[in-house]
Amino acid sequence: MTGIGESYARFAADARNVLDPARLKRSEPLAPYTTFRIGGPADLLYDATSVEDLAEAVLLARASGVPYFVLGLGANVLVGDQGFRGLVIRNCARAFSFDGTRLRAESGAIVRDLIFAAVRQGLSGIEHYVGIPSTVGGAVWQNLHFLAPAPARERTMFIEEVFESCELLTEDGTRRTVDREFMRFGYDTSVLHGHRHVALAATFSLTPADPAILQRTLQENLSWRGSRHPWLELYPSVGSIFKKIEGVGAGRLIDQCGLKGYRVGDAQISYVHANIIVNLGTATASDVCAVIRHAQTLVRERTGQELQPEISFIGEF
Numbered sequence: 001m002t003g004i005g006e007s008y009a010r011f012a013a014d015a016r017n018v019l020d021p022a023r024l025k026r027s028e029p030l031a032p033y034t035t036f037r038i039g040g041p042a043d044l045l046y047d048a049t050s051v052e053d054l055a056e057a058v059l060l061a062r063a064s065g066v067p068y069f070v071l072g073l074g075a076n077v078l079v080g081d082q083g084f085r086g087l088v089i090r091n092c093a094r095a096f097s098f099d100g101t102r103l104r105a106e107s108g109a110i111v112r113d114l115i116f117a118a119v120r121q122g123l124s125g126i127e128h129y130v131g132i133p134s135t136v137g138g139a140v141w142q143n144l145h146f147l148a149p150a151p152a153r154e155r156t157m158f159i160e161e162v163f164e165s166c167e168l169l170t171e172d173g174t175r176r177t178v179d180r181e182f183m184r185f186g187y188d189t190s191v192l193h194g195h196r197h198v199a200l201a202a203t204f205s206l207t208p209a210d211p212a213i214l215q216r217t218l219q220e221n222l223s224w225r226g227s228r229h230p231w232l233e234l235y236p237s238v239g240s241i242f243k244k245i246e247g248v249g250a251g252r253l254i255d256q257c258g259l260k261g262y263r264v265g266d267a268q269i270s271y272v273h274a275n276i277i278v279n280l281g282t283a284t285a286s287d288v289c290a291v292i293r294h295a296q297t298l299v300r301e302r303t304g305q306e307l308q309p310e311i312s313f314i315g316e317f
């Protein structure tokens, strides 16, 4: 046995005493674990159900030389049709608790669950992100953001505004609590992009507010989103495909090029929002990539602007 086979054997031997074998699957299709519903199988998939479990799985993968990838809700990734040669660690560490106005959440906690719990407690700060599929880890990874509707709050809000600290499993294998400065948040980015740190848990600082006002914000934002985005339940997607282009708008450029409705296989540029590609049923990653390339080429030729994907491409295409 050589190469990855050897690494898998070492991983399996070491994992026996540490990870729950019932939660380790082989040749598991990844499409159901992504909001795009696209992607071939991972050689190994492990459901980590606590921060300790997540840290152990990452450390074992690193020690045995198995390539690994931490997956949240899969709302910002395109998995290749050939899948992923290695271990996908699905982050199901979902516990969270409140201490006064402070919210501490494991990194697999689902932002929607945090929002509804916070609103019930009369705590404000994360309600703006309602309707956006994300775990805490995914939110921190790319500094989750939301352009609030006009006229009252027309500005982009970022999760870093309520972020207090994060417990990381650093790339050198230590567990360390870091502050906002360490995270180097930016638009669609954080320190996690350039390093192999894994977010284990995060703490957010919220503010007391009237639950009735929070409820109103939830409903306004949900209806704003519902009227401007294709419905995820009917049209699987990963939200915006391309990075924002300051002052221009990637979606606007795509729309100007007449690309709404452009389709390869079952991957289509949404008629509702030109920066979103939807899966009409059986789209493959290769269909999506063909649509991406076509949009990039046409926009470059017609406007001189470069469209850059903001999503992560995982595995073999």
Ligand SMILES: Cc1cc2nc3c(=O)[nH]c(=O)nc-3n(C[C@H](O)[C@H](O)[C@H](O)COP(=O)(O)OP(=O)(O)OC[C@H]3O[C@@H](n4cnc5c(N)ncnc54)[C@H](O)[C@@H]3O)c2cc1C
Residues within 6 Å of the ligand: 035, 069, 070, 071, 072, 073, 074, 075, 076, 077, 091, 107, 108, 131, 132, 133, 134, 135, 136, 137, 138, 139, 140, 141, 142, 143, 144, 145, 146, 147, 192, 197, 198, 199, 200, 229, 232, 237, 238, 239, 240, 312
């Ligand atoms: C319908 C729709 C609407 C959307 N609207 C918005 C929007 O308005 N604003 C916005 O900002 N985004 C939006 N998105 C994108 C998406 O919701 C966010 O990027 C979200 O934060 C992804 O979270 P996730 O848990 O699904 O991460 P995943 O997609 O699973 O992972 C994304 C990246 O984060 C890394 N990662 C995940 N967890 C960890 C961890 N614990 N430690 C280290 N790295 C980790 C992964 O390895 C991967 O590289 C939208 C997506 C959809 C489908």
